[in-house]
Amino acid sequence: MILVLAGVSGAACAAAETAPFDLTGPTLRVAVTRDGKTLPIAQVPQMATGDRIKVRVDLPADQSQHYLLVAGFLRGSTNPPPDKWFFKSEPWTKRGRDGLDLTVPEGAQQIILFLAPETGGDFSTLRNAVQGRPGAFVRAAQELAQASLDRSRLDAYLAAIRKTAPDDPERLARITPLLARSLQIKVDGDCLTKMPSLQAACLLQNQESLVLNDGHSNAITDAVAGPGADLALQLSATPQGGLGQYSPYIAAIRDVIGILSTFGTAKYQYIPALATLDGDKMNLVLNAAPSFHNPKSVLVTGLPIIAPTHVPPLAIPEATPGLCARASRPVLPMAGAPLIYATRFAHGMTLHAQLPDGSAVDLPATPDVEQGGLVIDTASIPARFSGSVEAKLHGEWGFEPFEGPSVTLQAGTGRRWQAAPGEPAGGELVLTGGDAACLGTVTAQTDGAAPAALKWSRTAADAVKVPLPAERPLTLTLAGLDGSRQQIALGGRTPARLGATIIARHVQAVAAAPVAISLANDSQIPTSATLTFSLRLEGTANWTGKERVEVTAEHGGAPVTLAPGKGLTILGDHVAVALLQPGNWAGGSAFGGLRARVVGPDTVSDWLPLGTLVRLPSLSRFECATPPQSGCRLTGDGLYLIQSVSTTPGFETKLDVPLGYPGTTLDVPQPADGRLYIRLLDAPDVANWLAA
Structure with a gap:
């Protein structure tokens, strides 16, 4: 790994000056058939053994240079594929115009495609290159797949930003946070403080560094060749990688350019081609102009990985108590899988509901990246529907059906406030x-x-x-x-104002996870803890037993009420003690600023701050490799509750955890003073820490 990192770091310097992928290359036409069902390549995230694949080159009628199309199946970095796993088509011939008709063989893990200028011995040269160094092509295929997925997210972001709306000057300020959440894009918030006419240009700067790791894209491409994201994440902690400005797109491009540059011969040089998908079209984009003189340029790209399907981990990102059936086209907020917005892998999505009268409806759900969710078509809901029912998201991810989260579908009639x-x-x-x-x-x-x-x-x-x-x-x-x-x-x-103060408060933490987070101050109240606080009524006010204490959090549910015998103990005329277990409140989803007030029959106190309610990840392991520059790995559940990590308490350099990160491991820098500093999502201004 150290050697690979050194190689990638060296390649990164060269790649930094490489032209962007903005040259139009050839177009491939690809369709995949499984169990009698055919899908265009734009709807296929992953392949399976037995899939039939039709591939042909879509070249203009006046194409003068003959391109040979070669397909090869790969089966691992240490297992060269046999000769029978390679296929060729000569598109300039009558027989070759139909392209290739392939069947994924048992044991294959990846598919790599070459477009090579016609020359003597071209097919055998390409086949021998793959069989001679299969591991390099396995890695190249993986990095090309990763880069293409990340490029699709970047393209979706750029397309939205570049849209013009002269009659809506606030559009960018409104949609940019939704784009960042939906596509896992790193946005410079300072751009939104500029004049509307300058915002778009600012948001389009440093395009390749905008893409963040979303976890799901990596799961699609890592299933065979190992965690390429680990390489990218470690690279991001180096000066060459941007010190934590994690862009898997940059990492993948640098990696694949470094790999393919080692294959240059007197006859061929290999250049990567990223694929943008549109129906059955794979439109190839290049960052270097092909050469038709020796060494001639061979375009290298790949088809989706051959592995079990990873369905999108969709989630409703914010408190969404329901969806209104009477709204014209309501939006169901959705996050967790940027590829539902950037690709067409997810299709046929509907919100299924069983109505009280026994009938069922399937409401079409269409991803809309600018609104940050799925637009629901409610036209088929009958006028007689009343009350509320649970509706569940269904769809297809490639060839596989999947289920998403549920939401309450509300009629909005017959109930009064x-x-x-x-x-x-x-x-x-x-x-x-x-x-x-x-x-x-x-x-x-x-x-x-x-x-x-x-x-x-x-x-x-x-x-x-x-x-x-x-x-x-x-x-x-x-x-x-x-x-x-x-x-x-x-x-x-108007009720009389009741004078009340917090005398003292105590946070009783439960048994810590195997790796404990040391909280920097006691103003942070873990949801797993028990909070005890005492209140004093001022002046002539007394506790009579009719008062209640209301506690509310900034986010996550209705206020909780404490009463005598139910969390509230009266100690005398002026003092009472309240006990709160946040984990039992609102399903443990409450978080943010916590405050309380005393409510009497005819009186009420001001709201009194109690601290900040924070949700903690459950960390099971924190281990660092040797030597120190090899970095560390953090393992546990709920890593999405971490906002960022740093080796210094001031967070001069930091590694941001992508919002909604679903993974269970995170590669982090080596602590300099024995502590890894952590900012929680619920308390982003406080530097807590782990001991190495």
Whole structure:
């Protein structure tokens, strides 16, 4: 590995000056048949033994240079393929125009394609090159596949940024965060602070370094040749790799150029060709102009890997209490697999729901990268539908069916909103009973004043939280996505303000995981811990037993209420102790700023800060290789809860963990002072640490 890294680092310097992949190359036409079903190559993420593959070259009628098409199956870096695993087609002949009709043999792991200028002994030369150094071509095929997948994500990002919308100057500021999340693209947030006319140019800078590791793309290409992502991640921690600005696209390109450059002979030189997919077309793009003089240029590309299918790990990335059936084209937020936006591997996606009357509907779901989710076509939902049902995402990933997450489908009719009992007239109002997914806007109006829009938030499928202005009397108007309207009148009585303070707080952590994260301060409260805090009522106020303590988190569910005998213990007239177990609250999904208040029959206190609720990954191993420059590996579950790691507490150089990273291992730099510093996703400003 050290030798490989040294070679790649050397190749990186040369590759840094290599032209980008922007030269148009030949086009291949590819279709794959499995069990009687045929798909174009754009819908095939991985191959399987027994697949039939039809490949032909789509050259212009006036093509003067004869190109030989050669296909070879690979079966591992130490196992040269037999002669019978190589095939050729001469497209300039009548017989060769139909291309190749291949069947994936038992034991094959990869398929590599060559387009070589016609010359004597060309077929045997290419076959001998592969059989002589199969490992190099295995690695080249893997890196070409990885680079092509990452290039598809980059192309999707660039296409969205380059769209012009003169009538919508806020478009880029609105869609860029969604593009970054959906495609796992590293975006410079400073670009969005510039004038709208300058934002696009800024966001298009340093294009090749924008692509982050998303885990799923690597899983598709790593299944045979080993974790190429490990190589890229280690490279990213070096000065040549950008000190943590992890781009698997750059790593793969540098790697494959370095590999193929060692094959130059007096007869042939090998240059990589990336494939952009469109239906049955594989449009090849090059970074070097082909040569038709010795050494002639052989274009090298690959077909999808031959391995078990890795379906996309789709997830709903934020609190989405439901989907409104009455909305015209609602968007279901979706993350976890950027390739659903950048490719057509996922197809035939629908949201399946069994309605209360026994009928079923399948609602077409179309990926929309600019909206950061799947656009759901609700036209087939019958008007009689009422209430709510669970709907589940189904689709096909290549030839394989897959299931995605579920969401509550809400009708948005027949249910009315009401204020939660005991809620004060000032501060925040919790409304329950309606369909949160179908609520459009909330406005407030006092006598003689114009309506003012309120920024409400969903806390559950049937609950929303609304910040209230102080003026009274007040009328709230709730408008549904289907055009329905409901008004709630709030009287003029304002409850007395109750004085309360936090006396003390204690965080009792549970048994740590095999590798414990040392928290830098006690303001961070792990969801697995137990929080105990004591409150004092000020002035003449006393605890009567009728008071309640409400605790709310910035994200993740409705407030939890503590009452005497249920998490609240009254110690006297002025002091009470509250006990909270965050892991039992909102399914353990609550996180962010934590605060509490005391609510009495006619009084309410101000919100009192308790700290920050954080979710911790469960780390099972942290080990470093020798010598130190070999780096370290972090193993565990929930690595997506880490925002970034660094070898210094100031995070002068850092390795960002891609948002939604699904893997269980992470290659990290060697700690300089014995500590690996970690910023959690829920507390991004605090430097916690692991001891090496």
